[in-house]
Amino acid sequence: xxxxxxxxxxxxxxxxxxxxxxxxxxxxxxxxxxxxxxxxxxxxxxxxxxxxxxxxxxxxxxxxxxxxxxxxxxxxxxxxxxxxxxxxxxxxxxxxxxxxxxxxxxxxxxxxxxxxxxxxxxxxxxxxxxxxxxxxxxxxxxxxxxxxxxxxxxxxxxxxxxxxxxxxxxxxxxxxxxxxxxxxxxxxxxxxxxxxxxxxxxxxxxxxxxxxxxxxxxxxxxxxxxxxxxxxxxxxxxxxxxxxxxxxxxxxxxxxxxxxxxxxxxxxxxxxxxxxxxxxxxxxxxxxxxxxxxxxxxxxxxxxxxxxxxxxxxxxxxxxxxxxxxxxxxxxxxxxxxxxxxxxxxxxxxxxxxxxxxxxxxxxxxxxxxxxxxxxxxxxxxxxxxxxxxxxxxxxxxxxxxxxxxxxxxxx
Amino acid sequence: xxxxxxxxxxxxxxxxxxxxxxxxxxxxxxxxxxxxxxxxxxxxxxxxxxxxxxxxxxxxxxxxxxxxxxxxxxxxxxxxxxxxxxxxxxxxxxxxxxxxxxxxxxxxxxxxxxxxxxxxxxxxxxxxxxxxxxxxxxxxxxxxxxxxxxxxxxxxxxxxxxxxxxxxxxxxxxxxxxxxxxxxxxxxxxxxxxxxxxxxxxxxxxxxxxxxxxxxxxxxxxxxxxxxxxxxxxxxxxxxxxxxxxxxxxxxxxxxxxxxxxxxxxxxxxxxxxxxxxxxxxxxxxxxxxxxxxxxxxxxxxxxxxxxxxxxxxxxxxxxxxxxxxxxxxxxxxxxxxxxxxxxxxxxxxxxxxxxxxxxxxxxxxxxxxxxxxxxxxxxxxxxxxxxxxxxxxxxxxxxxxxxxxxxxxxx
Numbered sequence: 001x002x003x004x005x006x007x008x009x010x011x012x013x014x015x016x017x018x019x020x021x022x023x024x025x026x027x028x029x030x031x032x033x034x035x036x037x038x039x040x041x042x043x044x045x046x047x048x049x050x051x052x053x054x055x056x057x058x059x060x061x062x063x064x065x066x067x068x069x070x071x072x073x074x075x076x077x078x079x080x081x082x083x084x085x086x087x088x089x090x091x092x093x094x095x096x097x098x099x100x101x102x103x104x105x106x107x108x109x110x111x112x113x114x115x116x117x118x119x120x121x122x123x124x125x126x127x128x129x130x131x132x133x134x135x136x137x138x139x140x141x142x143x144x145x146x147x148x149x150x151x152x153x154x155x156x157x158x159x160x161x162x163x164x165x166x167x168x169x170x171x172x173x174x175x176x177x178x179x180x181x182x183x184x185x186x187x188x189x190x191x192x193x194x195x196x197x198x199x200x201x202x203x204x205x206x207x208x209x210x211x212x213x214x215x216x217x218x219x220x221x222x223x224x225x226x227x228x229x230x231x232x233x234x235x236x237x238x239x240x241x242x243x244x245x246x247x248x249x250x251x252x253x254x255x256x257x258x259x260x261x262x263x264x265x266x267x268x269x270x271x272x273x274x275x276x277x278x279x280x281x282x283x284x285x286x287x288x289x290x291x292x293x294x295x296x297x298x299x300x301x302x303x304x305x306x307x308x309x310x311x312x313x314x315x316x317x318x319x320x321x322x323x324x325x326x327x328x329x330x331x332x333x334x335x336x337x338x339x340x341x342x343x344x345x346x347x348x349x350x351x352x353x354x355x356x357x358x359x360x361x362x363x364x365x366x367x368x369x370x371x372x373x374x375x376x377x378x379x380x381x382x383x384x385x386x387x388x389x390x391x392x393x394x395x396x397x398x399x400x401x402x403x404x405x406x407x408x409x410x411x412x
Numbered sequence: 413x414x415x416x417x418x419x420x421x422x423x424x425x426x427x428x429x430x431x432x433x434x435x436x437x438x439x440x441x442x443x444x445x446x447x448x449x450x451x452x453x454x455x456x457x458x459x460x461x462x463x464x465x466x467x468x469x470x471x472x473x474x475x476x477x478x479x480x481x482x483x484x485x486x487x488x489x490x491x492x493x494x495x496x497x498x499x500x501x502x503x504x505x506x507x508x509x510x511x512x513x514x515x516x517x518x519x520x521x522x523x524x525x526x527x528x529x530x531x532x533x534x535x536x537x538x539x540x541x542x543x544x545x546x547x548x549x550x551x552x553x554x555x556x557x558x559x560x561x562x563x564x565x566x567x568x569x570x571x572x573x574x575x576x577x578x579x580x581x582x583x584x585x586x587x588x589x590x591x592x593x594x595x596x597x598x599x600x601x602x603x604x605x606x607x608x609x610x611x612x613x614x615x616x617x618x619x620x621x622x623x624x625x626x627x628x629x630x631x632x633x634x635x636x637x638x639x640x641x642x643x644x645x646x647x648x649x650x651x652x653x654x655x656x657x658x659x660x661x662x663x664x665x666x667x668x669x670x671x672x673x674x675x676x677x678x679x680x681x682x683x684x685x686x687x688x689x690x691x692x693x694x695x696x697x698x699x700x701x702x703x704x705x706x707x708x709x710x711x712x713x714x715x716x717x718x719x720x721x722x723x724x725x726x727x728x729x730x731x732x733x734x735x736x737x738x739x740x741x742x743x744x745x746x747x748x749x750x751x752x753x754x755x756x757x758x759x760x761x762x763x764x765x766x767x768x769x770x771x772x773x774x775x776x777x778x779x780x781x782x783x784x785x786x787x788x789x790x791x792x793x794x795x796x797x798x799x800x801x802x803x804x805x806x807x808x809x810x811x812x813x814x815x816x817x818x819x820x821x822x823x824x
Contacts, residue, residue, distance in 0.1 A: 002463070004460050004464065004686075004690050004693075007441050007444055007457075007683055007686065007687060008444075009444055009445060009446070009447050009453055009454075009457075009683075010447075010453050011445065012445070012447060012448070012451065014446070014447075014448055016448055018676060019446060019448060019449065019676055019679060021445065021446070022445065022446050022680070027442075027443045027444070027445065027680075028443060029419050030439075030442040030443055030680055031439045031440060031442055031443035032419055032420075032421055032439070033421060033423070033424070033433065033434065033439065034421070034426070034431060034433070034434050034615055035421050035422075035424060035426075036424070036426055036428055036431060036758045037431065037616075039424065039752070039758060041421055041422050042421075045419075045421075048416050051414070052416065068481055068482050068485070068616075068617060069480055069481040069485060069657060069675075070480050070675040070676050070677075070678060071675070071676065072656065072657055072674075072675050073480070073481060073485075073657050073675070076655065076656060076657045080655075096640040097640075098640075099638070099639035099640030100638065100639070100640055100656070102639050103638040103639040103640070103656055104656050106648075107652065107653075107654050107655065107656055108654070109654075197676055197679075203446055203678060203679050203680040203681070204449075204480075204675075204676040204677065204678045204679060205480060205617055205678030205679075205680065205681050226511070226512065226515040227511035227512070227514050227515040227518075228508040228509075228510075228511030228512055228515070228763065228764060229763070229764075236518075240519065241519075242519050242520070242521075242654060243488065243492075243519065243655065244484070244488060244512070244515055244516050244519055245481060245484055245485050245488045245658075246657075261763070262484075263481075263482040263483070263484050263485070263616075264430060264431055264482050264483065264609055264616040265482075265616065266482060266615060266616045266617030266681075267431060267609075267615050267616060267617075268434070268439075268442055268615040268617065268680070268681075268684070269615070269617050269678075269680075269681065271419055271421075272680070274416075274419065275419060278416050281416075340451070346448045346451060351640065351641070351673070352640060352641075
C-alpha cells in the first residue's frame with residue numbers, strides 16, 4: 001500500500017462565502033472522545049443544542065435541530081417533507097441558490113412556478129405578493145442571502161403576507177444565519193434552513209433547521225414509521241414522505257424524548273455545532289451582527305478606495321459577501337491563484353452568468369475579523385499591482401482602517 | 413442567555429455495535445484547521461481518500477467516495493439513484509436492517525419483494541437464488557452483517573449468481589467494512605455501502621460507498637445536471653433521480669477532476685475518514701480482520717464460560733457483535749445502566765422481536781482491543797453477581813485470557 005502523508009493542511013486565510021475558517025474552540029470540541037447516541041450525557045448535549053438553536057433562530061418553535069448532512073441536505077429535508085406531488089410551489093429566483101430550491105422542489109414533484117429578477121437585484125416584496133395572489137401556491141421557497149450575487153432579500157413583509165394568505169414560507173438562510181439579522185418568529189417564517197460552514201464557523205456537514213406548527217401539521221399528516229420499528233399491522237401512510245433519511249416526521253421523534261431510533265447521530269459534528277452556538281451566544285447575537293456589518297463595510301470601503309467596482313446595488317447588499325467586478329484586462333483566476341499561493345488567502349469566483357465576471361470576498365464567522373480584512377485588502381492590492389493594474393497604492397487598507405476608527409460613516 | 417457548560421464528555425468504554433470509540437489519531441485529525449473545498453491541498457486529500465477506499469473495498473472500481481451523511485444516507489443515495497418507480501427489487505431480510513432496505517426501496521417507488529428468515533439465522537444462498545429466478549428482480553439489496561441479530565450473510569455465491577443473471581446486487585456493509593472480510597470485486601458486488609462509526613472508528617457522519625460500471629450505466633442514464641449549473645436549453649432527463657442531495661450522477665462529477673459544484677464537502681469529517689483509512693492500511697486489512705476475529709472470539713469464550721447463552725447459531729456469527737440471551741429473572745436494562753454508571757461501559761440492547769431479550773456487545777475498530785474485552789467481561793460478571801445471578805466467578809476473564817494465550821482453539 002502506498003504511504004500517505006500525515007495530515008498537515010497548509011495555513012489559509014479563508015475569505016470565501018463559505019466554507020470559512022473554523023473557530024479553534026470548535027476544532028477542539030471536534031477532538032473530544034465520542035459518546036454513544038443514547039448515552040444520557042450525549043442526549044443532554046443534543047437537548048442543549050436544540051435550546052441554543054432556538055436562540056439563533058430567535059424563535060419559540062419546538063423544532064430546532066440539525067440535519068446530518070451539508071447545508072443542502074437541510075433544504076431537501078424540509079422541501080421533501082412538505083411538498084407532495086402536485087403541490088404548487090413558488091420560487092422567486094435572484095441567484096444560483098434560487099435555482100437550487102427550484103430544482104429540489106421539482107424533484108419532489110411540486111408544480112413549480114418561478115419568478116426571476118436580474119442577478120445583482122432583489123425583489124420588491126410587492127412582486128412576490130402579486131405572484132402569490134396569481135399562482136396561489138401552497139408553499140413559497142426563497143433565499144435570504146444569495147452568496148452567488150452578494151444580495152439579500154428583505155423577507156419580513158413577504159413573511160407577513162404569506163401568513164395572511166395561509167401560504168407556507170420556507171427560507172434558505174444558509175449564508176446569513178448567525179451573521180445577519182434574521183428573526184424567524186417576528187418575520188413569520190414557517191421553516192428556515194441554516195448552514196454551519198458560513199457565519200457559524202463550524203465545518204460543513206450539518207444543517208440546522210427550524211419549523212413551526214404549521215409545517216409540523218403537514219409533516220405529521222404524512223407520517224409513516226419505518227418497517228422494523230412500526231408495530232405489526234400499522235398502516236403505511238399513502239402520503240408517506242419519499243425519503244427515509246430526510247423524513248422530518250421520524251427525525252423529530254428522534255430528537256424528542258421518545259428518541260425513536262433513526263440514523264446514528266453525528267457525534268463530533270454535534271460537539272462542534274454546540275460549541276459554535278456557545279461561542280455565538282457568548283458574543284451575543286446583536287454584537288455578532290454588528291461585527292459582521294462592520295467588517296463587511298470595511299471591505300467595501302477598501303475595495304472602493306482601490307478603484308474597483310462593486311457588483312450589485314448598495315441597498316440590498318449582503319454584508320457578509322462583497323462582490324467585485326473583475327477589472328477589464330485582468331485575469332481573475334490568475335489573481336485568485338496568486339492570492340492563494342503567495343498570500344495563503346482564498347477568495348471565490350462565482351457561477352453562471354457571473355462566472356469570470358466577479359470575485360467574491362466573504363467575511364463570515366471567525367473569518368470576519370479585522371485582521372483578516374486588512375490582510376486581504378493589502379494582499380489584493382499587491383496582487384493587482386503585480387498584474388499591472390494602476391491603483392492608488394495604500395488607499396484600500398487606509399479606507400478600511402478609517403471605518404474601524406469610526407472616521408467614516410459606515411454604509412453597508 | 414443560559415450559560416452552557418464547557419464540553420466535557422465522561423470517559424466511556426463503548427462496546428456497542430456502533431458508534432464505537434474513535435481512534436485518537438482520528439480525533440486529532442478532526443481538530444486541524446479546515447481548507448476550502450476547491451483548494452488544491454484539499455482536493456488532493458479527497459483523491460487520496462478515494463484511493464484508500466479502493467483498498468478498503470478491495471476493488472478496482474473508479475467510484476469510491478463518501479456520502480456526506482450518516483450510514484443510512486449512503487444506503488438511500490445508492491438505492492434512490494438506481495431504483496426507478498416500478499423497478500423490481502428483492503430484499504432478503506434477516507434482521508432490522510433488511511427492513512430498512514425494504515423501506516427505502518419502497519419509498520423510491522420500487523416494486524419490492526421480501527424474503528424473510530427467522531432473526532438469528534441467515535439465508536442458504538440457494539433460497540435467494542430461487543427467489544431471484546422466480547421474481548426476476550432488477551436489483552437485489554441485502555445486508556452483509558446484521559448488528560440487530562449478530563449474524564452475517566455469506567455473499568460470494570449470491571454475488572456470482574446475480575452477475576450471471578444480470579441482476580444488480582447492492583450490499584449494506586455498514587457494520588462489517590474494515591472489520592470483517594469483504595471483497596467487492598471477487599464477490600461480484602455491484603454497489604457496497606460502508607459505515608464510518610463501526611469498524612473504521614471514525615465518528616458517524618459519512619458513508620463511504622463504491623459501485624461499478626454496471627451501476628454507473630444506470631445512474632448516467634438518469635443524469636440531469638441541476639438548474640443553475642446546466643447549460644441553457646439542456647433537457648431535463650425524464651428519468652431524473654428524485655433526490656438532488658443523493659444524486660450519484662452529480663456526486664461523481666463532484667468527486668471527479670471536473671469538480672462540478674454540488675454540496676460543500678464536509679472537511680473535518682473527510683480529514684477524519686482519511687486518517688481512519690491511513691490507520692487501517694498501516695495495520696493491514698488482513699491483520700485487522702484477524703484482530704477483530706480474535707477479540708470477538710475472546711468475548712464469546714468469556715460469555716460462555718460465565719454460563720450465559722449466546723443468541724443465534726455459531727456458523728454465521730458476526731465476529732464483531734456478540735449477542736447474549738438475557739438470563740431469566742435478570743432485568744436487562746438495569747444491568748446496562750449499572751455497566752454505564754459504575755463501570756463507564758456502554759453495551760446495547762436490540763430491536764423488534766429481540767428488544768429486552770438480548771444484549772449486544774460490539775467489538776469494532778478501536779474498541780476491538782484486548783483491554784476493552786477484558787474490562788467488559790470483568791464488569792459484566794460483577795454486575796451479574798450484583799444482580800443476584802449465580803455464576804462461576806472469575807471464569808469469563810480467564811476464558812478470554814486463554815484465547816489470547818492461544819490455549820484454546822479459536823472458533824468464531
